[in-house]
Each structure stands twice: as C-alpha cells, then as structure tokens.
Amino acid sequence: MQKLYPSFHSLEVFMPVVKNEPFYYSLLEDMQSIPFYKGLETSVFFQPEIRKKVYQLVVRNGYQLTVWLTPSINEHNLNLASLDTDVRKRSVSFARKLINFAAEMGATHCSVPSGPYLGQDTLEESKKVLFDSYVALYENVKQFETVDLTLEPMDRFASKKMILGPIAEVIQWFTELRKTCSKFFIHWDSSHETLGNIDLHKSLELAKPYLAQIHLCNCINNPSHPCFGDWHMDVGHAPDWKTWGYLNPTIGGSLLQQIASYEKISGVDRTFCSVEVRSHMGDDLWGKEKQVRDFLQECFRCAGLAFDS
Numbered sequence: 001m002q003k004l005y006p007s008f009h010s011l012e013v014f015m016p017v018v019k020n021e022p023f024y025y026s027l028l029e030d031m032q033s034i035p036f037y038k039g040l041e042t043s044v045f046f047q048p049e050i051r052k053k054v055y056q057l058v059v060r061n062g063y064q065l066t067v068w069l070t071p072s073i074n075e076h077n078l079n080l081a082s083l084d085t086d087v088r089k090r091s092v093s094f095a096r097k098l099i100n101f102a103a104e105m106g107a108t109h110c111s112v113p114s115g116p117y118l119g120q121d122t123l124e125e126s127k128k129v130l131f132d133s134y135v136a137l138y139e140n141v142k143q144f145e146t147v148d149l150t151l152e153p154m155d156r157f158a159s160k161k162m163i164l165g166p167i168a169e170v171i172q173w174f175t176e177l178r179k180t181c182s183k184f185f186i187h188w189d190s191s192h193e194t195l196g197n198i199d200l201h202k203s204l205e206l207a208k209p210y211l212a213q214i215h216l217c218n219c220i221n222n223p224s225h226p227c228f229g230d231w232h233m234d235v236g237h238a239p240d241w242k243t244w245g246y247l248n249p250t251i252g253g254s255l256l257q258q259i260a261s262y263e264k265i266s267g268v269d270r271t272f273c274s275v276e277v278r279s280h281m282g283d284d285l286w287g288k289e290k291q292v293r294d295f296l297q298e299c300f301r302c303a304g305l306a307f308d309s
C-alpha cells in the first residue's frame with residue numbers, strides 16, 4: 001500500500017495566461033491558500049527572477065514540482081526523435097537548458113516528450129535515436145541529486161500520434177532504457193490509454209514497475225464523434241458527474257485505488273495524481289480549478305482514500 005497525493009496541473013488550468021510569466025506566477029501564489037494540493041505541475045519559466053520565486057514557493061509549501069518540457073520543445077519545432085541529426089542535436093541541447101531551468105525552479109520530475117509518429121517505416125530508427133537523446137539528457141540530470149525524468153506514453157494512432165504510444169511496447173522499450181537511466185519514470189495518462197483502446201487497469205499494471213505520477217483525463221473515444229480525441233476536456237459536476245466522455249469519479253476512484261494498492265517504488269518519494277483539464281481564453285480559470293479539485297476529491301472519496309480538504 002502507498003499513499004497518493006493530489007497535484008495541481010496549473011499549466012493546463014491556467015493555459016490562456018501561461019505566456020505572461022509574472023501573471024501566471026501570481027496565480028500560483030494565490031493557489032497556495034488551497035490546502036488540498038501537495039504537488040504542482042507547470043511549464044518552464046524563462047524569466048530567472050520568476051524561477052527563483054517558484055523555487056521559494058515550492059520549498060515553502062513542500063510541493064513536489066513537475067515541470068513539463070513538452071510545450072517549449074514543440075513551440076521551437078524541435079524533436080528529440082528527429083532522424084535529422086542536426087535537429088536532434090539542437091533538440092537535446094535545448095532540452096538540457098530546460099532541465100537546468102526546471103532544476104532551478106525546484107523540480108523533482110522533468111517530463112520529456114517523445115516525438116511524432118511518422119509511420120511504420122521509420123519507427124524503429126526513431127525509437128533508437130530517441131533512446132540516445134534520453135541517455136544524453138540523463139547525463140545532464142545526474143548532476144542534480146533531486147531531479148529525475150518522466151515520460152508520458154501517448155496514443156500513437158488516435159489523437160496525439162506519438163512514437164511512444166502502446167503501453168506494452170513502451171514498457172518493454174523503457175525497461176531497456178532504465179538499465180542506463182535509473183532515475184527515469186512513467187507518467188501515466190488515462191486519456192491516452194483510453195484512446196489506445198486498452199483496459200485501464202491492465203495498462204496501469206503494465207506501467208506499475210516505473211509509475212511515478214498519473215493524469216486522470218477525460219476524452220471521447222468514438223472516432224465518429226466531432227469531439228473525438230485528446231482535448232483535455234472538462235470533467236463532470238455533482239451530482240451525476242456526466243459528460244460525453246468516459247471518465248467519472250467511479251472510474252477515477254478505481255484507478256486511484258489500484259495505484260494505492262501498489263508498494264512504493266524505489267526512487268519515487270511520493271506518487272501523485274492530478275486531473276488534466278485545459279482552460280481556453282475567456283474561461284473562468286478559478287472556476288476550472290474548482291472543477292478539477294471537486295472531481296479529484298470525489299475520486300479520492302470513491303477510492304476510500306484520505307485527503308486534506
């Protein structure tokens with residue numbers, strides 16, 4: 001058995017304002033007054049004085065911080081799995097810089113992307129160069145005692161279409177990688193697994209040896225539906241929690257219960273879960289925060305797990 005901790009995925013909930021770093025940071029300051037969250041997920045902050053403030057906020061509150069490198073890498077059109085050696089070199093060097101920034105912010109997990117799936121012909125070669133990229137990033141991470149890397153397996157064929165998709169294949173590949181990079185963990189996402197058409201409990205069981213963190217994320221897995229795909233859609237509200245998607249607190253709770261039944265794995269101090277919902281320009285951002293918090297608390301209740309309200 002292990003204890004599970006709630007994390008706040010601020011990058012998704014505050015998405016419309018994250019480019020305005022002082023404003024984004026001011027929201028994180030406000031978030032401290034909510035006792036529920038023990039972890040925080042952000043993007044990389046590029047302004048050095050704000051990185052310092054984030055570090056202080058993380059230490060002051062005892063948060064575990066996850067920094068998502070993915071948006072910054074994508075914005076620069078970089079790809080750690082690129083078959084173009086020059087692009088791949090620039091991608092690794094940029095990602096190293098991001099890891100240094102994340103370490104300054106007090107990150108525990110630096111979450112790194114894989115790369116776009118370009119077809120079966122190049123798959124093996126792409127996986128091979130991605131392996132080399134990760135090993136190079138790991139060399140950088142090793143200098144920071146408290147920092148590690150995480151990988152979120154995505155779907156390969158439905159929506160995000162990334163190289164590292166089908167969980168069984170990812171875990172097999174990851175097991176090889178772990179022989180060189182022991183501080184590298186899996187961040188599991190229920191939406192990508194749903195879109196990968198695998199039973200969620202079976203998928204978690206495959207990820208179990210390396211599992212550090214999860215996203216509960218809603219989606220519609222019906223290709224003929226206009227909202228099909230991984231859109232980080234809203235979750236439901238009490239009392240019925242119904243949406244067009246598959247996720248509800250009973251399902252979320254059963255996943256949390258399964259993870260709580262696992263023993264702690266070596267190298268992971270605390271296992272975190274968050275609800276991944278994206279805000280759009282014009283949304284009520286604190287309303288969205290309340291939505292993810294209510295939903296996650298209901299999942300904890302369904303699982304029979306304790307939390308601070």
Ligand SMILES: [Mn+2]
Pocket residue numbers: 152189215217276
């Ligand atoms: Mn996710």
